[in-house]
Amino acid sequence: MAKLTPERHLSPQPPSVAARDLVQAPGGIPAADLAAVRPPNAPAVAGRLTPLIGGPGGTINAVVIDAVSRRPIFEQRADRPATPASTTKLATSVAVLASVGPQHRITTRVVRSRGGGVVLVGGGDPTLTALPERPGAGHPPYASLTELAQQTASALKATGRTTGAGRVQVDYDASAYQGPRAAASWKPNYLPDGELAPVSALTVDEGRVSPADPTRNSRVGDPPAAAAAAFARLLTANGVPARAGRQAVAQKGAAQLGAVQSAPVSALVEHLLTESDNDVAEAMARQVAIKLGRQPSFAGGAQAVRQVLARLGVADGVLVNDGSGLSPQNRISPIALARIVSLAAAPERPELRAVITGLPVAGFSGTLSPPRYTVPMSQAGAGVVRAKTGTLSGISTLAGVAYDADGRLLAFAFMAGDGKGTVDPGKLDRLAAAIAACGCG
Structure with a gap:
């Protein structure tokens, strides 16, 4: 089958969370003073956008709202739900930051097993890695499987578990997640094509068969078993001969032999939005479910995300x-996406700021890197627009924020296509650039 979703980087590299707003208003207008700038005139905005929306390239549902007041400035089928593709990640990201919190870290640990071996217990960290840390990689340190093996080997040696006692069996516990490892509504080629690994609470290097090889994107069929095998090899390399065991559930109160933690959720959110990382996004949905006491599955995660959005007042649509x-089968309206982005940009919601700092910068980063925003019709948005992209077969979406030429912060969402024809993502770029170029106050 043809690959229908965009390429993404092989190794996740979430940047550190910025301590300042990365979307700067022209003329250096501080974020706190944005309310003093007059909102754009709705007819003037319509005059800019309407000619661009018409013509070939697929039907577009669109909205532009004032990020301060959240009042609509431009609407075209704004309340009509459409397939959001990866702009769904905006809902997931806001939900996990609002519920779990930006500073939360996910723990992977090793405990004693009943039979005298060890159990590798996954907590759902999608960035757990067996690769060596690269200096200057530009992200907080990932949880290291190598470090976990070193901790475990030292603990076993200290308790008298020596090489003379035979090989240590490494069982694995991925029970933090429940339900199927692939959504029933996903196209069958997603896992074989490496769009993401089978969703599991225990995965190393996102289940990639060759994580150090950027030319290969294939994933293992059983991520927890592969993680246990990798851990057994690392234990052996640290002087404790080991072998991979079987699936198990760690005994409550079992002695802990080692533990490592992920980067903060804020950094994971930044990465999943910048690079549109499906593995991290599914992990974040399940963290919301765990926090809210729902089943950590596709259904439970979806229910938990909407529950948090309802509490925030942005669940409609x-x-x-x-x-x-x-x-x-996902459906989100443009007005819902714009409200979610506006909420994340609100000064009174600093815990959600990683959503804004994680949005790709037009013409510079992530899924909005060149050639996007490098042609004359969209260049006005380069460096000014920050937005999340969404791409499936016959569907293209774009939702984010931009300062207009007067310095007013606007939120927008453009959703094109019904999955049956072709769409032009460049058309959405031109719409966002028109907002940035509009001195329509």
């Missing part, structure tokens, strides 16, 4: 079946 947006 949101219906999701997964955390990543790969499901063609």
Whole structure:
């Protein structure tokens, strides 16, 4: 089958969370003073956008709202739900930051097993890695499987578990997640094509068969078993001969031999938005479910995300079946996406700021890197627009924020296509650039 979703980087590299707003208003207008800038005139904005929306390139549902007041400035079928593709990740990201919190870290640990071996217990960290840390990689340190093996080997040696006692059996516990490892609504080629690994609470290097080889994107069929095998090899390398065991559930109160933690959720959110990382997005949805006491599954994650959005007042028009947006059955309206982005940009919600700092910068980063925003019709948005992209077959979406030429912060969402024809993502770029170029106050 043809690969229908965009390429993404092989190794996740979430940047550190910025301590300042990365979307700067022209003329250096501080974020706190944005309310003093007059909102744009709605007819003037319509005059800019309407000619661009018409013509070939697929039907577009669109909205532009004032990020301060959240009042609509431009609407075209704004309340009509459409397939959001990866802009679904905006809902997932706001939900996990609002519920779990930006500073939360996910723990992977090793405990004693009943039979005298060890159990590798996954907590759902999608960035756990067996690769060596690269100096200057530009991200907080990932949880290291190598470090966990070193801790475990030292603990076993200290308690008298020596090489003379035979090989240590490494069982694995991935029970932190429940339900199927692939959504029923996903296209069958997603896992074989490496769009993401089978969703599991225990995965190393996102289940990639060759994580150090950027030319290969294939994933293992059983991520927890592969993680246990990798851990057994690392234990052996640290002087404790070991072998991979079987699936198990760690005994309550079992002695802990080692533990490592992920980067903060804020950094994971930044990464999943910048690079549109499906593995991290599905992990974040399940963290929301765990926090709210729901089943950590596709259904439970979707229910938990919407529950948090309802508490925040931005759930209307949101219906999701997964955390990543790969499901063609997801439905979100443009006005819902714009309200979610505006909420994340609100000065009174600093815990959500990683959503804004994680949005790709037009023409510079992530899924908005060149050639996007490098042609004359969209260049006005380069460096000014920050937005999340969404792409499935016959569907293209774009939702984010931009300062207009007067310095007013606007939120927008443009959703094109019905999954049956072709769409032009460049058309959405031109719409966002028109907002940035509009001195329409």
